Amino acid sequence: VxxxxxxxxxxxxxxxxxxxxxxxxxxxxxxxxxxxxxxxxxxxxxxxxxxxxxxxxxxxxxxxxxxxxxxxxxxxxxxxxxxxxxxxxxxxxxxxxxxxxxxxxxxxxxxxxxxxxxxxxxxxxxxxxxxxxxxxxxxxxxxxxxxxxxxxxxQHVLKKWVDKLISEGTIKQEWYEAEEDKYQKILDDAFANSKSPAYAKDKNWLDSPWKGFFTGKGPFPYPQTGVSEETLKNIGVKAHELPEGFSLHRGLKRVFENRAKMLGEREVDWALGESMAIGSVLLDGHHVRLSGQDVERGTFSHRHHVLHDQDKDLVFHVPMNYLHPTQGHYTICNSS
Ligand SMILES: Cc1ncc(C[n+]2csc(CCOP(=O)(O)OP(=O)(O)O)c2C)c(N)n1
CATH class of the missing domain: 3.40.50.970 (Thiamin diphosphate (ThDP)-binding fold, Pyr/PP domains)
Known part of the structure; x- marks a missing residue:
């Protein structure tokens, strides 16, 4: 865990x-x-x-x-x-x-x-x-x-410590016994309650539904998840825009040009489809986090969501964070 x-x-x-x-x-x-x-x-x-x-x-x-x-x-x-x-x-x-x-x-x-x-x-x-x-x-x-x-x-650790605290005058024997009784009662009550299956099933288990859990939720209709073609196209365009003066790798320029061509012809490859899917969730205002080994570029070099300036060290650009001012934040991070 x-x-x-x-x-x-x-x-x-x-x-x-x-x-x-x-x-x-x-x-x-x-x-x-x-x-x-x-x-x-x-x-x-x-x-x-x-x-x-x-x-x-x-x-x-x-x-x-x-x-x-x-x-x-x-x-x-x-x-x-x-x-x-x-x-x-x-x-x-x-x-x-x-x-x-x-x-x-x-x-x-x-x-x-x-x-x-x-x-x-x-x-x-x-x-x-x-x-x-x-x-x-x-x-x-x-x-x-x-x-x-x-x-x-x-000797039990509790006994050892209590004996020490009593002998040095920090607590009194009666106080300790009252505290111990209180705690024992919690255990006894829980034990008694555990014999009732209804109690154990409905109140103690975290996976049981709590009061009002289903109210107003059934019968689980599928939400509308479709997005208009115009929105997808817009994401496709925005996901490849660069800031002024950003120096993109030559090979990537070609990839980006190819994606623009696909957009014009109503085609998508995996990378473009992925950007559209993630982008549409971001536009709904949700935070998206894509994490793991080499996710920024993509293990097989298909994604390129973090662009590196070819002339300035440590200058990156994540176009997916510039789709719309009210969008959710896009976190994309490599790991070991
Ligand atoms: C991956 C895995 N390997 C083996 C076991 C079998 N197993 C269950 S408890 C345990 C010993 C755990 O000892 P420790 O981490 O010292 O915890 P303790 O139970 O002593 O508090 C083992 C080997 C397991 N549950 N999972």
Whole structure:
């Protein structure tokens, strides 16, 4: 889910006009085995500082229970730490004993401050343990008997911390018990409610329709998506206009001339059709984002939506952003 979260965050930032990541940010929660073992983690790190992909810093929290289902770290990765993959972007990595709650709180604050100050990724490695099996049917004593004998002797982290807070006079035993009762009640109520299928189905699941969801929406008529020939032609012309003094590559001039000829003869090739399709959505005022490897030119050199001035370094032109003053913004960006 890492890139999905980043994409949603990026979209959130775009629509809020948040160019610095001050209004939206992502926090990613990982398992230790997954963090080291899944390629998507590495890929997401490499997108993290690309101008068109950055979300201006993510806080990564690794729930490092030192086991991946039944597999020990030594059999799951070749690097000393599960977090070593984050070193490719020089992210600071805080390894913290999750049994020491004060230290965890301190590290969390420092990580948040880092992200807010430098707008870069930061990693918290919560070194902890898994008290029970991977799931309800898993028996860890089959595979990690020594580890689990030790874990069974460990006092619960909550008990340890509460004892400390009470002994130093920060909280009172009665206050803690009242808080614990409140929390237990939330769990008990949820458990009781879970026995009623109607409750679980209609209220708890995010994919269930909420009140008024279908009101005024049925029976899902197909919207009119057709566009007049005049509009398409207009997009076809505008999508190839250049600013004054822009030096276009010779070969592209020929391509553009050919497209103009096609327009005159009521013909379209793939590239022209694509521009018309995207352009018509832009003219409706929608933001369009086309992202990925080599999308600006097109892998097979058909698109050319970002034009490079042949005489001036770093001068680009994206004609699709100049179709009409009230159009939506067109974002087109290459990636790794
Ligand atoms: C791509 C993929 N490979 C393997 C699995 C099987 N699998 C499920 S959970 C798990 C271990 C995950 O360990 P970790 O990332 O440390 O998270 P934890 O469950 O310990 O919190 C594995 C290997 C999977 N779900 N997906």
């Amino acid at each position: 890492d890139p999905v979260v980043q994409g949603k965050t990026r979209a959130e930032q775009f629509y809020r006009g948040d160019k610095t990541g001050d209004k939206a940010m992502s926090i990613l929660l990982h398992g230790d085995a997954a963090f080291a073992g899944q390629g998507v983690v590495y890929e997401t790190f490499h997108l993290s500082d690309l101008p068109a992909y950055t979300t201006h810093g993510t806080i990564h929290i690794i729930c490092n229970n030192q086991i991946g289902f039944t597999t020990d770290p030594r059999m799951a990765r070749s690097s000393p730490y599960c977090t070593d993959v984050a070193r490719v972007v020089n992210a600071p990595i805080f390894h913290v004993n999750a049994d020491d709650v004060d230290s965890v709180l301190h590290v969390a604050k420092v990580a948040a401050e880092w992200r807010c100050t430098f707008k870069k990724d930061v990693v918290i490695d919560l070194v902890c343990y898994r008290r029970h099996g991977h799931n309800e049917t898993d028996e860890p004593m089959f595979t990690q008997p020594f580890m689990y004998k030790k874990i069974h002797q460990q």
